[in-house]
Amino acid sequence: MIEQPDLTRNQTLVLDKLSRTDLPMSAYTLLDELRGDGLKAPLQVYRALDKLVAQGRVHRLESISAFVACQHPDCQSHAATVFMICEKCGKVSEQADAGVATALALVAHAEGFAVEKSSIELRGACGKC
Amino acid sequence: MIEQPDLTRNQTLVLDKLSRTDLPMSAYTLLDELRGDGLKAPLQVYRALDKLVAQGRVHRLESISAFVACQHPDCQSHAATVFMICEKCGKVSEQADAGVATALALVAHAEGFAVEKSSIELRGACGKC
Protein backbone atom coordinates (compact mmCIF):
# COMPACT_ATOMS: atom_id res chain seq x y z
CA MET A 1 0.00 0.00 0.00
CA ILE A 2 1.20 3.45 -0.79
CA GLU A 3 0.66 6.07 1.82
CA GLN A 4 -1.98 8.65 0.99
CA PRO A 5 -1.18 11.87 2.77
CA ASP A 6 -3.85 14.39 3.52
CA LEU A 7 -4.45 16.79 0.73
CA THR A 8 -3.79 20.48 0.88
CA ARG A 9 -6.44 23.02 0.04
CA ASN A 10 -5.39 23.42 -3.58
CA GLN A 11 -5.05 19.70 -4.09
CA THR A 12 -8.50 19.17 -2.63
CA LEU A 13 -10.03 21.78 -4.90
CA VAL A 14 -8.48 20.22 -7.99
CA LEU A 15 -9.34 16.64 -7.08
CA ASP A 16 -12.92 17.54 -6.16
CA LYS A 17 -13.42 19.32 -9.44
CA LEU A 18 -12.04 16.39 -11.42
CA SER A 19 -14.06 13.87 -9.43
CA ARG A 20 -17.35 15.57 -10.24
CA THR A 21 -17.13 14.83 -13.94
CA ASP A 22 -16.33 11.90 -16.15
CA LEU A 23 -14.72 14.18 -18.69
CA PRO A 24 -11.02 14.96 -18.78
CA MET A 25 -10.08 18.57 -18.08
CA SER A 26 -7.08 20.61 -19.09
CA ALA A 27 -5.07 22.41 -16.44
CA TYR A 28 -6.31 25.74 -17.72
CA THR A 29 -9.94 24.66 -17.68
CA LEU A 30 -9.46 23.60 -14.09
CA LEU A 31 -7.93 26.95 -13.34
CA ASP A 32 -10.85 28.80 -14.89
CA GLU A 33 -13.35 26.79 -12.91
CA LEU A 34 -11.46 27.29 -9.67
CA ARG A 35 -11.00 31.04 -9.90
CA GLY A 36 -14.05 31.43 -7.71
CA ASP A 37 -12.19 29.46 -5.05
CA GLY A 38 -9.26 31.82 -5.14
CA LEU A 39 -6.92 30.17 -7.60
CA LYS A 40 -5.24 32.65 -9.91
CA ALA A 41 -2.19 31.18 -11.56
CA PRO A 42 -1.45 28.05 -13.63
CA LEU A 43 1.23 26.91 -11.21
CA GLN A 44 -1.27 26.52 -8.45
CA VAL A 45 -3.11 23.99 -10.56
CA TYR A 46 -0.04 22.30 -11.99
CA ARG A 47 1.53 21.84 -8.58
CA ALA A 48 -1.63 20.26 -7.23
CA LEU A 49 -1.89 18.04 -10.31
CA ASP A 50 1.72 16.90 -9.93
CA LYS A 51 1.05 15.64 -6.44
CA LEU A 52 -2.24 14.03 -7.31
CA VAL A 53 -0.73 12.24 -10.29
CA ALA A 54 2.21 11.06 -8.19
CA GLN A 55 -0.26 9.61 -5.69
CA GLY A 56 -2.23 7.92 -8.46
CA ARG A 57 -5.43 9.79 -7.67
CA VAL A 58 -5.36 11.58 -10.99
CA HIS A 59 -4.12 10.43 -14.39
CA ARG A 60 -2.72 12.54 -17.16
CA LEU A 61 -3.92 11.65 -20.63
CA GLU A 62 -0.84 12.34 -22.71
CA SER A 63 -2.55 12.25 -26.05
CA ILE A 64 -4.92 15.07 -25.18
CA SER A 65 -2.93 16.94 -22.52
CA ALA A 66 -5.70 16.58 -20.01
CA PHE A 67 -6.37 15.09 -16.60
CA VAL A 68 -8.96 12.71 -15.17
CA ALA A 69 -9.68 11.50 -11.66
CA CYS A 70 -8.77 7.87 -11.18
CA GLN A 71 -11.76 5.60 -11.54
CA HIS A 72 -10.30 2.79 -9.45
CA PRO A 73 -10.19 2.49 -5.70
CA ASP A 74 -6.73 0.95 -5.68
CA CYS A 75 -5.10 2.09 -8.86
CA GLN A 76 -1.59 1.87 -7.49
CA SER A 77 -1.75 -1.90 -7.58
CA HIS A 78 -2.25 -2.10 -11.32
CA ALA A 79 0.63 -2.41 -13.69
CA ALA A 80 -0.96 -1.39 -16.96
CA THR A 81 -3.96 0.85 -17.23
CA VAL A 82 -5.71 1.31 -20.54
CA PHE A 83 -7.55 4.53 -21.25
CA MET A 84 -10.23 4.57 -23.91
CA ILE A 85 -11.01 8.11 -24.97
CA CYS A 86 -14.14 8.69 -27.01
CA GLU A 87 -13.60 11.24 -29.75
CA LYS A 88 -17.29 12.03 -29.91
CA CYS A 89 -18.56 12.45 -26.36
CA GLY A 90 -15.15 12.96 -24.76
CA LYS A 91 -15.71 10.43 -22.02
CA VAL A 92 -12.87 8.31 -20.77
CA SER A 93 -12.96 4.73 -19.60
CA GLU A 94 -10.10 3.41 -17.53
CA GLN A 95 -9.43 -0.32 -17.47
CA ALA A 96 -6.71 -2.26 -15.74
CA ASP A 97 -6.03 -5.45 -17.63
CA ALA A 98 -3.69 -8.26 -16.77
CA GLY A 99 -3.51 -9.51 -20.35
CA VAL A 100 -2.28 -6.18 -21.60
CA ALA A 101 0.15 -5.93 -18.70
CA THR A 102 1.56 -9.36 -19.46
CA ALA A 103 1.90 -8.71 -23.17
CA LEU A 104 3.67 -5.41 -22.57
CA ALA A 105 5.97 -6.97 -20.01
CA LEU A 106 6.97 -9.57 -22.58
CA VAL A 107 7.76 -6.95 -25.21
CA ALA A 108 9.78 -4.91 -22.74
CA HIS A 109 11.64 -7.95 -21.45
CA ALA A 110 12.59 -9.00 -24.96
CA GLU A 111 14.32 -5.64 -25.37
CA GLY A 112 15.85 -5.60 -21.91
CA PHE A 113 13.80 -2.52 -21.19
CA ALA A 114 12.97 -1.65 -17.56
CA VAL A 115 9.55 -0.02 -17.51
CA GLU A 116 8.91 2.74 -15.02
CA LYS A 117 5.71 4.25 -16.34
CA SER A 118 3.33 3.30 -19.05
CA SER A 119 0.86 5.28 -21.07
CA ILE A 120 -1.70 3.31 -23.02
CA GLU A 121 -4.36 5.37 -24.71
CA LEU A 122 -6.92 4.28 -27.27
CA ARG A 123 -8.82 6.85 -29.26
CA GLY A 124 -12.06 6.03 -30.99
CA ALA A 125 -15.77 5.77 -30.34
CA CYS A 126 -17.27 4.46 -27.12
CA GLY A 127 -20.14 2.00 -26.99
CA LYS A 128 -22.77 4.71 -26.78
CA CYS A 129 -21.48 6.81 -29.65
CA MET B 1 -0.98 -1.31 -49.36
CA ILE B 2 -1.40 2.36 -48.71
CA GLU B 3 -0.27 4.68 -51.42
CA GLN B 4 2.89 6.62 -50.63
CA PRO B 5 2.88 9.82 -52.59
CA ASP B 6 6.07 11.63 -53.42
CA LEU B 7 7.18 13.97 -50.77
CA THR B 8 7.37 17.70 -51.14
CA ARG B 9 10.53 19.61 -50.40
CA ASN B 10 9.58 20.47 -46.82
CA GLN B 11 8.39 16.94 -46.11
CA THR B 12 11.65 15.55 -47.46
CA LEU B 13 13.71 17.87 -45.32
CA VAL B 14 11.84 16.91 -42.17
CA LEU B 15 11.86 13.18 -42.87
CA ASP B 16 15.56 13.17 -43.75
CA LYS B 17 16.43 14.98 -40.58
CA LEU B 18 14.41 12.57 -38.46
CA SER B 19 15.80 9.55 -40.27
CA ARG B 20 19.38 10.49 -39.51
CA THR B 21 19.01 10.04 -35.77
CA ASP B 22 17.51 7.52 -33.40
CA LEU B 23 16.47 10.26 -31.02
CA PRO B 24 13.06 11.88 -31.06
CA MET B 25 12.95 15.54 -31.98
CA SER B 26 10.50 18.28 -31.15
CA ALA B 27 8.95 20.32 -33.93
CA TYR B 28 10.93 23.37 -32.85
CA THR B 29 14.22 21.48 -32.73
CA LEU B 30 13.52 20.32 -36.27
CA LEU B 31 12.81 23.89 -37.25
CA ASP B 32 16.06 25.12 -35.74
CA GLU B 33 18.05 22.47 -37.56
CA LEU B 34 16.35 23.17 -40.85
CA ARG B 35 16.75 26.95 -40.85
CA GLY B 36 19.83 26.49 -42.99
CA ASP B 37 17.60 24.85 -45.56
CA GLY B 38 15.27 27.80 -45.68
CA LEU B 39 12.59 26.89 -43.18
CA LYS B 40 11.52 29.82 -41.06
CA ALA B 41 8.18 29.19 -39.38
CA PRO B 42 6.75 26.45 -37.14
CA LEU B 43 3.88 25.81 -39.52
CA GLN B 44 6.25 24.70 -42.23
CA VAL B 45 7.44 21.94 -39.94
CA TYR B 46 4.06 21.09 -38.45
CA ARG B 47 2.45 20.79 -41.87
CA ALA B 48 5.17 18.46 -43.07
CA LEU B 49 4.90 16.43 -39.87
CA ASP B 50 1.12 16.14 -40.25
CA LYS B 51 1.50 14.55 -43.66
CA LEU B 52 4.34 12.26 -42.62
CA VAL B 53 2.44 11.08 -39.56
CA ALA B 54 -0.68 10.48 -41.65
CA GLN B 55 1.40 8.35 -44.00
CA GLY B 56 2.92 6.41 -41.13
CA ARG B 57 6.47 7.45 -41.94
CA VAL B 58 6.79 9.41 -38.74
CA HIS B 59 5.30 8.79 -35.32
CA ARG B 60 4.41 11.31 -32.68
CA LEU B 61 5.36 10.37 -29.14
CA GLU B 62 2.53 11.86 -27.16
CA SER B 63 4.17 11.59 -23.79
CA ILE B 64 7.11 13.76 -24.78
CA SER B 65 5.59 15.86 -27.58
CA ALA B 66 8.23 14.72 -30.02
CA PHE B 67 8.55 12.93 -33.33
CA VAL B 68 10.53 9.93 -34.57
CA ALA B 69 10.97 8.39 -37.98
CA CYS B 70 9.25 5.04 -38.30
CA GLN B 71 11.64 2.17 -37.77
CA HIS B 72 9.58 -0.34 -39.71
CA PRO B 73 9.43 -0.84 -43.44
CA ASP B 74 5.69 -1.53 -43.44
CA CYS B 75 4.34 0.11 -40.36
CA GLN B 76 0.88 0.60 -41.76
CA SER B 77 0.18 -3.08 -41.48
CA HIS B 78 0.62 -3.17 -37.71
CA ALA B 79 -2.26 -2.67 -35.36
CA ALA B 80 -0.48 -1.86 -32.13
CA THR B 81 2.95 -0.34 -31.95
CA VAL B 82 4.76 -0.10 -28.63
CA PHE B 83 7.28 2.66 -28.08
CA MET B 84 9.91 2.25 -25.41
CA ILE B 85 11.47 5.57 -24.52
CA CYS B 86 14.66 5.53 -22.46
CA GLU B 87 14.69 8.29 -19.86
CA LYS B 88 18.47 8.24 -19.70
CA CYS B 89 19.78 8.17 -23.25
CA GLY B 90 16.58 9.33 -24.92
CA LYS B 91 16.58 6.60 -27.53
CA VAL B 92 13.33 5.11 -28.71
CA SER B 93 12.61 1.54 -29.69
CA GLU B 94 9.52 0.76 -31.71
CA GLN B 95 8.01 -2.72 -31.58
CA ALA B 96 4.91 -4.05 -33.21
CA ASP B 97 3.52 -6.90 -31.18
CA ALA B 98 0.59 -9.15 -31.92
CA GLY B 99 0.16 -10.15 -28.28
CA VAL B 100 -0.31 -6.55 -27.22
CA ALA B 101 -2.62 -5.92 -30.13
CA THR B 102 -4.76 -8.89 -29.22
CA ALA B 103 -4.93 -8.00 -25.52
CA LEU B 104 -5.90 -4.42 -26.32
CA ALA B 105 -8.52 -5.55 -28.81
CA LEU B 106 -10.07 -7.72 -26.10
CA VAL B 107 -10.22 -4.86 -23.61
CA ALA B 108 -11.75 -2.54 -26.18
CA HIS B 109 -14.25 -5.15 -27.32
CA ALA B 110 -15.38 -5.78 -23.75
CA GLU B 111 -16.30 -2.10 -23.53
CA GLY B 112 -17.81 -1.89 -26.98
CA PHE B 113 -15.13 0.61 -27.86
CA ALA B 114 -14.18 1.08 -31.53
CA VAL B 115 -10.47 1.88 -31.66
CA GLU B 116 -9.25 4.29 -34.30
CA LYS B 117 -5.78 5.12 -33.05
CA SER B 118 -3.64 3.78 -30.29
CA SER B 119 -0.77 5.27 -28.37
CA ILE B 120 1.32 2.88 -26.30
CA GLU B 121 4.38 4.39 -24.71
CA LEU B 122 6.62 2.88 -22.06
CA ARG B 123 9.06 5.06 -20.19
CA GLY B 124 12.03 3.62 -18.39
CA ALA B 125 15.58 2.51 -18.97
CA CYS B 126 16.75 0.73 -22.10
CA GLY B 127 18.99 -2.33 -22.07
CA LYS B 128 22.16 -0.29 -22.39
CA CYS B 129 21.36 2.19 -19.65
Added chain:
DNA sequence: TATCTGGTGTTATGATATAACGTATGCTAA
Protein backbone atom coordinates in the same frame (compact mmCIF):
# COMPACT_ATOMS: atom_id res chain seq x y z
C1' DT C 1 -9.16 29.70 -70.21
C1' DA C 2 -11.34 28.92 -65.81
C1' DT C 3 -11.25 26.58 -61.84
C1' DC C 4 -9.94 23.29 -58.39
C1' DT C 5 -6.67 21.19 -55.29
C1' DG C 6 -2.81 21.07 -52.47
C1' DG C 7 1.42 23.00 -51.00
C1' DT C 8 3.78 27.26 -49.56
C1' DG C 9 5.11 31.51 -46.83
C1' DT C 10 4.03 34.77 -43.35
C1' DT C 11 2.15 37.08 -39.28
C1' DA C 12 -0.21 36.61 -35.39
C1' DT C 13 -2.16 34.15 -31.71
C1' DG C 14 -3.63 30.37 -28.74
C1' DA C 15 -2.66 26.51 -25.51
C1' DT C 16 0.26 24.03 -22.43
C1' DA C 17 3.88 24.07 -18.97
C1' DT C 18 7.83 25.67 -16.10
C1' DA C 19 11.62 28.90 -13.96
C1' DA C 20 12.76 31.77 -10.36
C1' DC C 21 11.88 34.28 -6.45
C1' DG C 22 10.20 35.34 -1.89
C1' DT C 23 6.98 34.08 1.91
C1' DA C 24 4.47 31.17 5.21
C1' DT C 25 3.65 27.09 7.89
C1' DG C 26 4.46 22.99 10.38
C1' DC C 27 7.71 19.66 12.09
C1' DT C 28 11.84 18.06 14.51
C1' DA C 29 15.89 18.29 17.20
C1' DA C 30 19.14 20.75 20.09
Added chain:
DNA sequence: TTAGCATACGTTATATCATAACACCAGATA
Protein backbone atom coordinates in the same frame (compact mmCIF):
# COMPACT_ATOMS: atom_id res chain seq x y z
C1' DT D 1 12.08 27.73 23.26
C1' DT D 2 14.63 28.49 19.11
C1' DA D 3 17.04 27.07 15.01
C1' DG D 4 16.87 24.55 11.08
C1' DC D 5 14.57 22.04 7.58
C1' DA D 6 11.04 20.55 4.35
C1' DT D 7 6.99 21.56 2.03
C1' DA D 8 3.40 24.32 0.25
C1' DC D 9 2.02 28.72 -1.35
C1' DG D 10 1.60 33.09 -4.28
C1' DT D 11 3.30 35.83 -7.99
C1' DT D 12 5.53 37.42 -12.20
C1' DA D 13 7.64 36.24 -16.08
C1' DT D 14 8.92 33.14 -19.56
C1' DA D 15 9.47 28.85 -22.18
C1' DT D 16 7.48 25.41 -25.11
C1' DC D 17 4.14 23.36 -28.19
C1' DA D 18 0.59 24.12 -31.73
C1' DT D 19 -2.82 26.39 -34.83
C1' DA D 20 -5.78 30.31 -37.22
C1' DA D 21 -6.14 33.16 -41.01
C1' DC D 22 -4.81 35.00 -45.25
C1' DA D 23 -2.50 35.57 -49.66
C1' DC D 24 0.11 33.35 -53.21
C1' DC D 25 1.61 29.82 -56.54
C1' DA D 26 1.94 25.63 -59.41
C1' DG D 27 0.04 21.67 -61.58
C1' DA D 28 -4.09 19.05 -63.10
C1' DT D 29 -8.18 19.00 -65.60
C1' DA D 30 -12.45 20.02 -67.74
